[in-house]
Amino acid sequence: MHNSFVQEWGSDCVNESPVNSATLKYTEFLLATASGKVEGLKAPGKLATPFEKTKIAAYTLGAMTPCMRLYAFLGKEFQRLLEPNEHNHPYKKWIENYSSESFQASALQTEDLLDKLSVPLTGEELNIIEKLYHQAMKLEIEFFYSQPLTQPTIAPLTKQHDPEQDHLMIFSDFDLTCTVVDSSAILAEIAIVTASKPDQNQPASQIARMSSAELRNTWGLLSTQYTEEYEQCIESILPSEKVEFNYETLHKALEQLSDFEKRANSRVIESGVLKGLNLEDIKRAGQRLILQDGCISFFQKITKNKSLNANIHVLSYCWCGDLIRTAFSSGGVDVLNIHANEFNYEESISTGEIVWKVQSPIDKIQAFNDILQDCSNERKKLSVYIGDSVGDLLCLVKADIGIVIGSSSSLRKVGSQYGVSFVPLFPGLVKKQKEFGEGASPCIWKGQSGILYTASSWDDIHAFILGW
Numbered sequence: 001m002h003n004s005f006v007q008e009w010g011s012d013c014v015n016e017s018p019v020n021s022a023t024l025k026y027t028e029f030l031l032a033t034a035s036g037k038v039e040g041l042k043a044p045g046k047l048a049t050p051f052e053k054t055k056i057a058a059y060t061l062g063a064m065t066p067c068m069r070l071y072a073f074l075g076k077e078f079q080r081l082l083e084p085n086e087h088n089h090p091y092k093k094w095i096e097n098y099s100s101e102s103f104q105a106s107a108l109q110t111e112d113l114l115d116k117l118s119v120p121l122t123g124e125e126l127n128i129i130e131k132l133y134h135q136a137m138k139l140e141i142e143f144f145y146s147q148p149l150t151q152p153t154i155a156p157l158t159k160q161h162d163p164e165q166d167h168l169m170i171f172s173d174f175d176l177t178c179t180v181v182d183s184s185a186i187l188a189e190i191a192i193v194t195a196s197k198p199d200q201n202q203p204a205s206q207i208a209r210m211s212s213a214e215l216r217n218t219w220g221l222l223s224t225q226y227t228e229e230y231e232q233c234i235e236s237i238l239p240s241e242k243v244e245f246n247y248e249t250l251h252k253a254l255e256q257l258s259d260f261e262k263r264a265n266s267r268v269i270e271s272g273v274l275k276g277l278n279l280e281d282i283k284r285a286g287q288r289l290i291l292q293d294g295c296i297s298f299f300q301k302i303t304k305n306k307s308l309n310a311n312i313h314v315l316s317y318c319w320c321g322d323l324i325r326t327a328f329s330s331g332g333v334d335v336l337n338i339h340a341n342e343f344n345y346e347e348s349i350s351t352g353e354i355v356w357k358v359q360s361p362i363d364k365i366q367a368f369n370d371i372l373q374d375c376s377n378e379r380k381k382l383s384v385y386i387g388d389s390v391g392d393l394l395c396l397v398k399a400d401i402g403i404v405i406g407s408s409s410s411l412r413k414v415g416s417q418y419g420v421s422f423v424p425l426f427p428g429l430v431k432k433q434k435e436f437g438e439g440a441s442p443c444i445w446k447g448q449s450g451i452l453y454t455a456s457s458w459d460d461i462h463a464f465i466l467g468w
Contacts, residue, residue, distance in 0.1 A: 174315075176388050361393065
């Protein structure tokens with residue numbers, strides 16, 4: 001098939017081009033695996049039993065399957081992106097081949113055979129296959145990533161970034177954007193677990209607290225009331241029909257949501273549920289806080305690259321900035337700028353009061369604007385905002401690039417009714433690349449366009465902004 005492409009293009013690639021080192025790494029890895037040169041396996045030529053030979057077949061398929069699956073996936077993805085009138089696309093035959101039903105069936109057949117050969121294997125042997133699969137996929141991606149590009153590209157974003165003249169500003173929400181669980185639930189759990197039992201006497205010097213049973217009941221009531229009233233508030237701010245995107249109109253609507261958030265926070269303070277939490281308990285919870293896969297590595301890559309001239313700002317409704325700082329520092333990321341609310345402490349014990357800084361969508365956009373305003377105007381700024389909820393909506397649409405992560409139905413409902421478009425990141429980038437290739441302005445990223453990009457994971461965001 002590849003020879004037919006070469007003949008059609010009138011080129012002798014084999015003689016004209018040296019073999020790419022990334023290609024050699026993968027082919028040598030395949031040949032070594034097929035020869036039995038796998039860690040934990042007997043030396044080649046000493047495979048005495050049929051079962052041992054079957055293992056080599058399974059290991060070899062483990063190393064081949066990622067290639068089949070990746071090409072099948074890419075073929076289908078590229079096919080969806082081809083315009084109906086693109087009859088002369090240079091890679092049309094390539095795309096047709098790998099998107100064809102016969103190739104898709106072949107990829108499935110390879111995976112099915114791997115599954116069958118894996119049935120009698122031990123857990124340790126299955127772990128070897130998993131490592132081979134992972135290594136093969138890594139080598140495949142490196143193969144694609146190593147190919148020379150003759151055209152300017154918009155991805156990765158940092159490729160066109162000039163640290164001497166440009167300033168990349170990354171903004172991110174925290175709860176459910178970076179975390180798996182909302183921080184308010186974590187703080188509630190700390191309060192309940194560390195509270196005294198009904199039969200325990202509290203020292204006279206200690207801040208008076210409810211018992212764990214009272215706290216659990218009060219948190220439950222607060223949570224139920226918040227959820228019900230939040231849904232009512234969202235419904236009340238929706239226009240009866242979809243409207244064209246207008247930033248000021250959206251801002252006006254979200255002022256009502258801001259009032260609701262502040263009332264809900266006042267109820268939490270008045271209830272007393274945040275009294276008596278120990279700062280050390282909060283820090284321990286922060287160290288154990290589960291963050292979304294790929295989040296920490298993305299921030300690490302940016303903060304460790306001093307020459308990138310990039311800043312990261314975390315804007316969060318979280319009641320306790322210490323929880324955020326500890327969560328990131330335990331992952332080796334200490335240089336983020338955290339903009340969140342702060343507990344009031346007396347001798348490391350929370351008083352139940354909060355120093356409010358970011359309570360609402362209006363507070364968030366104000367903080368966002370202030371940070372951009374305070375930034376030096378000597379360099380060209382490019383802002384990226386990553387968020388997951390209605391509270392992030394104003395910042396998402398105001399940033400040069402707004403990226404939605406997660407699947408918040410209320411965000412999409414509010415955004416759509418106010419004329420915001422949600423575009424999957426990859427097809428969106430392909431469209432932008434086409435515009436860029438057709439001579440569009442180099443300044444292709446503009447805030448308040450009403451277009452947001454949706455990402456399925458932090459890996460998507462990492463690939464778009466930083467590359468492989």
